Amino acid sequence: MSYSLPEFLAHAVALEHEAAERYLELADMMEAHRNDAVAAIFRDMNRFSKMHHDEVKARAGALELPRLKSWEYRWSAPPEQGGEEAFDYMLEPYNALRYARENEMRAREYYRSVAAEASDPEVKRLAAEFAAEEAEHVAALEQWIAQTPRPAMAWDADPDPLQPAP
Amino acid sequence: MSYSLPEFLAHAVALEHEAAERYLELADMMEAHRNDAVAAIFRDMNRFSKMHHDEVKARAGALELPRLKSWEYRWSAPPEQGGEEAFDYMLEPYNALRYARENEMRAREYYRSVAAEASDPEVKRLAAEFAAEEAEHVAALEQWIAQTPRPAMAWDADPDPLQPAP
Numbered sequence: 528m529s530y531s532l533p534e535f536l537a538h539a540v541a542l543e544h545e546a547a548e549r550y551l552e553l554a555d556m557m558e559a560h561r562n563d564a565v566a567a568i569f570r571d572m573n574r575f576s577k578m579h580h581d582e583v584k585a586r587a588g589a590l591e592l593p594r595l596k597s598w599e600y601r602w603s604a605p606p607e608q609g610g611e612e613a614f615d616y617m618l619e620p621y622n623a624l625r626y627a628r629e630n631e632m633r634a635r636e637y638y639r640s641v642a643a644e645a646s647d648p649e650v651k652r653l654a655a656e657f658a659a660e661e662a663e664h665v666a667a668l669e670q671w672i673a674q675t676p677r678p679a680m681a682w683d684a685d686p687d688p689l690q691p692a693p
Numbered sequence: 694m695s696y697s698l699p700e701f702l703a704h705a706v707a708l709e710h711e712a713a714e715r716y717l718e719l720a721d722m723m724e725a726h727r728n729d730a731v732a733a734i735f736r737d738m739n740r741f742s743k744m745h746h747d748e749v750k751a752r753a754g755a756l757e758l759p760r761l762k763s764w765e766y767r768w769s770a771p772p773e774q775g776g777e778e779a780f781d782y783m784l785e786p787y788n789a790l791r792y793a794r795e796n797e798m799r800a801r802e803y804y805r806s807v808a809a810e811a812s813d814p815e816v817k818r819l820a821a822e823f824a825a826e827e828a829e830h831v832a833a834l835e836q837w838i839a840q841t842p843r844p845a846m847a848w849d850a851d852p853d854p855l856q857p858a859p
Binding site: 548549552556596597598599601602603604605613614617 | 714715718722762763764765767768769770771779780783
Protein backbone atom coordinates (compact mmCIF):
# COMPACT_ATOMS: atom_id res chain seq x y z
CA MET A 528 0.00 0.00 0.00
CA SER A 529 2.71 2.50 -0.92
CA TYR A 530 0.82 5.11 -2.92
CA SER A 531 1.92 7.73 -5.37
CA LEU A 532 0.74 11.22 -4.39
CA PRO A 533 -2.17 11.25 -6.91
CA GLU A 534 -3.34 7.82 -5.74
CA PHE A 535 -3.27 8.90 -2.14
CA LEU A 536 -5.04 12.19 -2.80
CA ALA A 537 -7.74 10.36 -4.78
CA HIS A 538 -8.42 8.15 -1.75
CA ALA A 539 -8.49 11.12 0.62
CA VAL A 540 -10.86 13.11 -1.62
CA ALA A 541 -13.23 10.14 -1.98
CA LEU A 542 -13.09 9.27 1.70
CA GLU A 543 -13.86 12.80 2.88
CA HIS A 544 -16.61 13.23 0.31
CA GLU A 545 -18.20 9.97 1.42
CA ALA A 546 -17.94 10.99 5.07
CA ALA A 547 -19.54 14.37 4.34
CA GLU A 548 -22.48 12.70 2.58
CA ARG A 549 -23.04 10.22 5.38
CA TYR A 550 -22.92 12.93 8.07
CA LEU A 551 -25.56 14.82 6.15
CA GLU A 552 -27.78 11.72 6.12
CA LEU A 553 -27.28 11.25 9.84
CA ALA A 554 -27.97 14.93 10.54
CA ASP A 555 -31.19 14.87 8.51
CA MET A 556 -32.30 11.72 10.25
CA MET A 557 -31.68 13.16 13.73
CA GLU A 558 -33.44 16.36 12.78
CA ALA A 559 -36.48 14.51 11.46
CA HIS A 560 -36.66 12.85 14.86
CA ARG A 561 -36.36 16.15 16.70
CA ASN A 562 -32.97 15.44 18.17
CA ASP A 563 -31.44 18.83 17.45
CA ALA A 564 -28.41 18.38 19.69
CA VAL A 565 -27.19 15.29 17.86
CA ALA A 566 -28.21 16.74 14.49
CA ALA A 567 -25.94 19.70 15.23
CA ILE A 568 -23.00 17.38 15.94
CA PHE A 569 -23.46 15.64 12.62
CA ARG A 570 -23.78 18.97 10.81
CA ASP A 571 -20.46 20.01 12.34
CA MET A 572 -18.87 16.72 11.26
CA ASN A 573 -20.30 17.24 7.79
CA ARG A 574 -18.70 20.68 7.65
CA PHE A 575 -15.32 19.39 8.81
CA SER A 576 -15.36 16.62 6.20
CA LYS A 577 -16.31 19.07 3.47
CA MET A 578 -13.56 21.49 4.48
CA HIS A 579 -11.06 18.68 4.53
CA HIS A 580 -12.28 17.48 1.15
CA ASP A 581 -11.81 20.98 -0.28
CA GLU A 582 -8.32 21.31 1.21
CA VAL A 583 -7.27 17.99 -0.32
CA LYS A 584 -8.71 19.05 -3.69
CA ALA A 585 -6.78 22.31 -3.45
CA ARG A 586 -3.61 20.41 -2.61
CA ALA A 587 -4.18 18.18 -5.66
CA GLY A 588 -4.46 21.26 -7.88
CA ALA A 589 -3.87 20.32 -11.49
CA LEU A 590 -2.77 16.73 -10.71
CA GLU A 591 -4.98 14.20 -12.42
CA LEU A 592 -6.37 11.83 -9.80
CA PRO A 593 -7.23 8.20 -10.62
CA ARG A 594 -10.86 7.02 -10.39
CA LEU A 595 -11.48 4.67 -7.50
CA LYS A 596 -13.81 1.74 -7.01
CA SER A 597 -16.62 2.43 -4.56
CA TRP A 598 -15.46 -0.18 -2.05
CA GLU A 599 -12.08 1.51 -1.71
CA TYR A 600 -13.49 4.41 0.28
CA ARG A 601 -17.00 3.70 1.46
CA TRP A 602 -18.28 3.92 4.98
CA SER A 603 -19.24 0.59 6.42
CA ALA A 604 -22.95 -0.22 6.69
CA PRO A 605 -24.54 0.04 10.12
CA PRO A 606 -24.11 -3.18 12.12
CA GLU A 607 -27.75 -4.15 11.56
CA GLN A 608 -27.16 -4.14 7.85
CA GLY A 609 -30.00 -4.03 5.39
CA GLY A 610 -33.25 -2.19 5.02
CA GLU A 611 -35.66 -1.21 7.71
CA GLU A 612 -33.80 -2.82 10.60
CA ALA A 613 -30.73 -0.65 10.04
CA PHE A 614 -32.94 2.39 9.82
CA ASP A 615 -34.72 1.69 13.11
CA TYR A 616 -31.45 0.87 14.75
CA MET A 617 -29.84 4.08 13.59
CA LEU A 618 -32.63 6.27 14.92
CA GLU A 619 -31.04 6.00 18.35
CA PRO A 620 -28.53 8.84 18.70
CA TYR A 621 -26.25 6.57 20.71
CA ASN A 622 -26.05 4.04 17.87
CA ALA A 623 -25.67 6.72 15.21
CA LEU A 624 -22.76 8.25 17.13
CA ARG A 625 -21.07 4.88 17.58
CA TYR A 626 -21.56 4.14 13.91
CA ALA A 627 -19.88 7.44 13.03
CA ARG A 628 -17.05 6.71 15.46
CA GLU A 629 -16.48 3.28 13.87
CA ASN A 630 -16.07 4.91 10.50
CA GLU A 631 -13.80 7.67 11.79
CA MET A 632 -11.66 4.98 13.37
CA ARG A 633 -11.50 3.13 10.07
CA ALA A 634 -10.42 6.36 8.36
CA ARG A 635 -7.80 7.02 11.04
CA GLU A 636 -6.39 3.48 10.69
CA TYR A 637 -6.38 3.86 6.94
CA TYR A 638 -4.37 7.09 7.06
CA ARG A 639 -2.05 5.66 9.70
CA SER A 640 -1.25 2.61 7.63
CA VAL A 641 -0.56 4.78 4.59
CA ALA A 642 1.75 6.98 6.67
CA ALA A 643 3.56 3.91 7.98
CA GLU A 644 4.06 2.33 4.58
CA ALA A 645 4.54 5.33 2.29
CA SER A 646 7.85 5.71 0.54
CA ASP A 647 6.95 9.12 -0.93
CA PRO A 648 7.78 11.64 1.84
CA GLU A 649 4.93 13.99 0.89
CA VAL A 650 2.42 11.12 1.07
CA LYS A 651 3.88 10.16 4.46
CA ARG A 652 3.58 13.71 5.78
CA LEU A 653 0.03 14.27 4.52
CA ALA A 654 -1.22 10.87 5.67
CA ALA A 655 0.13 11.46 9.18
CA GLU A 656 -1.54 14.87 9.24
CA PHE A 657 -4.89 13.42 8.10
CA ALA A 658 -4.62 10.59 10.64
CA ALA A 659 -4.24 13.21 13.38
CA GLU A 660 -7.39 15.01 12.17
CA GLU A 661 -9.37 11.77 12.19
CA ALA A 662 -8.09 11.05 15.68
CA GLU A 663 -9.58 14.38 16.79
CA HIS A 664 -12.93 13.41 15.28
CA VAL A 665 -12.83 10.07 17.08
CA ALA A 666 -12.10 11.85 20.36
CA ALA A 667 -14.96 14.32 19.80
CA LEU A 668 -17.41 11.52 19.03
CA GLU A 669 -16.26 9.62 22.10
CA GLN A 670 -17.06 12.61 24.29
CA TRP A 671 -20.53 12.81 22.81
CA ILE A 672 -21.10 9.09 23.20
CA ALA A 673 -20.20 9.37 26.88
CA GLN A 674 -22.92 12.02 27.30
CA THR A 675 -25.61 10.18 25.34
CA PRO A 676 -28.07 7.80 26.99
CA ARG A 677 -27.51 4.23 25.97
CA PRO A 678 -30.58 2.62 24.41
CA ALA A 679 -32.07 -0.58 25.76
CA MET A 680 -30.60 -2.55 22.86
CA ALA A 681 -26.84 -2.95 23.11
CA TRP A 682 -24.42 -2.41 20.25
CA ASP A 683 -22.50 -5.67 20.15
CA ALA A 684 -25.05 -8.16 21.30
CA ASP A 685 -28.78 -8.34 21.49
CA PRO A 686 -29.46 -11.66 23.18
CA ASP A 687 -33.04 -10.81 23.98
CA PRO A 688 -34.71 -7.67 22.71
CA LEU A 689 -37.11 -7.69 25.64
CA GLN A 690 -34.34 -7.43 28.21
CA PRO A 691 -32.81 -4.03 28.93
CA ALA A 692 -29.06 -3.71 28.25
CA PRO A 693 -26.88 -4.71 31.24
CA MET B 694 -41.62 -3.95 6.31
CA SER B 695 -45.00 -3.30 4.72
CA TYR B 696 -44.29 -0.47 2.31
CA SER B 697 -46.51 2.03 0.64
CA LEU B 698 -46.09 2.01 -3.15
CA PRO B 699 -43.88 5.16 -3.23
CA GLU B 700 -41.65 3.75 -0.47
CA PHE B 701 -41.24 0.49 -2.32
CA LEU B 702 -40.55 2.16 -5.66
CA ALA B 703 -37.93 4.40 -4.02
CA HIS B 704 -36.12 1.30 -2.78
CA ALA B 705 -36.31 -0.39 -6.16
CA VAL B 706 -35.04 2.68 -8.04
CA ALA B 707 -32.12 3.10 -5.63
CA LEU B 708 -31.28 -0.59 -5.62
CA GLU B 709 -31.21 -0.88 -9.41
CA HIS B 710 -29.25 2.34 -9.78
CA GLU B 711 -26.68 1.10 -7.29
CA ALA B 712 -26.43 -2.25 -9.06
CA ALA B 713 -25.94 -0.56 -12.43
CA GLU B 714 -23.10 1.56 -11.04
CA ARG B 715 -21.35 -1.40 -9.46
CA TYR B 716 -21.63 -3.48 -12.65
CA LEU B 717 -20.01 -0.64 -14.54
CA GLU B 718 -17.13 -0.62 -12.05
CA LEU B 719 -16.73 -4.37 -12.38
CA ALA B 720 -16.87 -4.20 -16.18
CA ASP B 721 -14.23 -1.46 -16.32
CA MET B 722 -12.00 -3.40 -13.98
CA MET B 723 -12.27 -6.59 -16.02
CA GLU B 724 -11.63 -4.67 -19.20
CA ALA B 725 -8.54 -2.98 -17.79
CA HIS B 726 -7.25 -6.48 -17.05
CA ARG B 727 -8.02 -7.70 -20.56
CA ASN B 728 -10.73 -10.09 -19.52
CA ASP B 729 -13.20 -9.19 -22.24
CA ALA B 730 -15.49 -12.17 -21.70
CA VAL B 731 -16.21 -11.29 -18.08
CA ALA B 732 -16.29 -7.55 -18.89
CA ALA B 733 -19.07 -8.32 -21.39
CA ILE B 734 -21.10 -10.15 -18.74
CA PHE B 735 -20.90 -7.19 -16.41
CA ARG B 736 -21.82 -4.78 -19.21
CA ASP B 737 -24.93 -6.91 -19.86
CA MET B 738 -25.78 -6.89 -16.15
CA ASN B 739 -25.28 -3.12 -16.12
CA ARG B 740 -27.70 -2.77 -19.02
CA PHE B 741 -30.32 -4.97 -17.37
CA SER B 742 -30.11 -2.98 -14.13
CA LYS B 743 -30.40 0.30 -16.01
CA MET B 744 -33.41 -0.93 -18.00
CA HIS B 745 -35.05 -2.12 -14.82
CA HIS B 746 -34.28 1.19 -13.15
CA ASP B 747 -35.92 3.06 -16.02
CA GLU B 748 -38.99 0.80 -15.95
CA VAL B 749 -39.44 1.41 -12.24
CA LYS B 750 -39.06 5.15 -12.74
CA ALA B 751 -41.67 5.02 -15.49
CA ARG B 752 -43.99 3.07 -13.20
CA ALA B 753 -43.50 5.72 -10.51
CA GLY B 754 -44.50 8.44 -12.96
CA ALA B 755 -45.56 11.55 -11.10
CA LEU B 756 -45.50 9.89 -7.65
CA GLU B 757 -43.13 11.63 -5.29
CA LEU B 758 -40.65 9.08 -3.96
CA PRO B 759 -39.08 9.45 -0.51
CA ARG B 760 -35.31 9.96 -0.19
CA LEU B 761 -33.52 6.92 1.23
CA LYS B 762 -30.45 6.51 3.40
CA SER B 763 -27.48 5.04 1.57
CA TRP B 764 -27.38 1.90 3.68
CA GLU B 765 -30.92 1.01 2.71
CA TYR B 766 -29.90 0.00 -0.80
CA ARG B 767 -26.15 -0.33 -1.10
CA TRP B 768 -24.30 -3.32 -2.38
CA SER B 769 -22.25 -5.06 0.23
CA ALA B 770 -18.49 -4.52 0.15
CA PRO B 771 -16.35 -7.35 -1.25
CA PRO B 772 -15.52 -9.90 1.45
CA GLU B 773 -11.95 -8.65 1.74
CA GLN B 774 -13.27 -5.26 2.74
CA GLY B 775 -11.13 -2.18 2.61
CA GLY B 776 -8.61 -0.66 0.29
CA GLU B 777 -6.03 -2.40 -1.80
CA GLU B 778 -6.79 -5.92 -0.56
CA ALA B 779 -10.35 -5.79 -1.85
CA PHE B 780 -9.10 -4.49 -5.14
CA ASP B 781 -6.56 -7.29 -5.62
CA TYR B 782 -9.11 -9.83 -4.53
CA MET B 783 -11.68 -8.56 -6.98
CA LEU B 784 -9.35 -8.74 -9.95
CA GLU B 785 -10.07 -12.46 -10.17
CA PRO B 786 -13.12 -12.92 -12.44
CA TYR B 787 -14.28 -15.81 -10.27
CA ASN B 788 -14.38 -13.61 -7.17
CA ALA B 789 -15.97 -10.70 -9.01
CA LEU B 790 -18.73 -12.98 -10.30
CA ARG B 791 -19.34 -14.44 -6.85
CA TYR B 792 -19.44 -10.95 -5.38
CA ALA B 793 -22.06 -9.96 -7.97
CA ARG B 794 -24.05 -13.12 -7.24
CA GLU B 795 -24.03 -12.37 -3.50
CA ASN B 796 -25.52 -8.97 -4.17
CA GLU B 797 -28.13 -10.27 -6.61
CA MET B 798 -29.12 -12.81 -3.97
CA ARG B 799 -29.48 -10.02 -1.41
CA ALA B 800 -31.67 -8.12 -3.86
CA ARG B 801 -33.77 -11.21 -4.55
CA GLU B 802 -34.24 -11.86 -0.82
CA TYR B 803 -35.13 -8.24 -0.30
CA TYR B 804 -37.84 -8.28 -2.97
CA ARG B 805 -39.13 -11.64 -1.75
CA SER B 806 -39.50 -10.40 1.80
CA VAL B 807 -41.35 -7.31 0.60
CA ALA B 808 -43.66 -9.48 -1.50
CA ALA B 809 -44.33 -11.74 1.49
CA GLU B 810 -45.08 -8.91 3.90
CA ALA B 811 -46.79 -6.34 1.69
CA SER B 812 -50.38 -5.46 2.42
CA ASP B 813 -50.72 -3.24 -0.66
CA PRO B 814 -51.57 -5.63 -3.54
CA GLU B 815 -49.68 -3.58 -6.13
CA VAL B 816 -46.52 -3.61 -3.97
CA LYS B 817 -46.96 -7.36 -3.54
CA ARG B 818 -47.31 -7.92 -7.28
CA LEU B 819 -44.37 -5.72 -8.27
CA ALA B 820 -42.08 -7.10 -5.56
CA ALA B 821 -42.79 -10.67 -6.67
CA GLU B 822 -42.07 -9.70 -10.28
CA PHE B 823 -38.78 -8.02 -9.32
CA ALA B 824 -37.78 -11.00 -7.19
CA ALA B 825 -38.25 -13.24 -10.24
CA GLU B 826 -35.99 -10.97 -12.31
CA GLU B 827 -33.28 -11.06 -9.66
CA ALA B 828 -33.59 -14.84 -9.52
CA GLU B 829 -32.81 -14.90 -13.26
CA HIS B 830 -29.70 -12.81 -12.67
CA VAL B 831 -28.57 -15.13 -9.91
CA ALA B 832 -29.05 -18.12 -12.22
CA ALA B 833 -27.11 -16.43 -15.04
CA LEU B 834 -24.23 -15.57 -12.72
CA GLU B 835 -24.19 -19.12 -11.39
CA GLN B 836 -23.77 -20.46 -14.90
CA TRP B 837 -20.83 -18.13 -15.49
CA ILE B 838 -19.26 -19.02 -12.16
CA ALA B 839 -19.43 -22.71 -13.10
CA GLN B 840 -17.48 -21.93 -16.27
CA THR B 841 -14.87 -19.72 -14.62
CA PRO B 842 -11.60 -21.09 -13.26
CA ARG B 843 -11.43 -20.92 -9.53
CA PRO B 844 -8.43 -18.96 -8.27
CA ALA B 845 -5.95 -20.44 -5.83
CA MET B 846 -7.42 -18.41 -2.99
CA ALA B 847 -10.82 -19.65 -1.88
CA TRP B 848 -13.82 -17.42 -1.23
CA ASP B 849 -14.87 -18.40 2.24
CA ALA B 850 -11.61 -19.26 3.87
CA ASP B 851 -8.00 -18.51 3.26
CA PRO B 852 -6.20 -20.49 5.94
CA ASP B 853 -2.85 -20.21 4.20
CA PRO B 854 -2.32 -18.09 1.10
CA LEU B 855 0.54 -20.32 -0.03
CA GLN B 856 -1.67 -23.41 -0.23
CA PRO B 857 -3.87 -23.92 -3.29
CA ALA B 858 -7.60 -24.10 -2.65
CA PRO B 859 -8.90 -27.61 -1.88
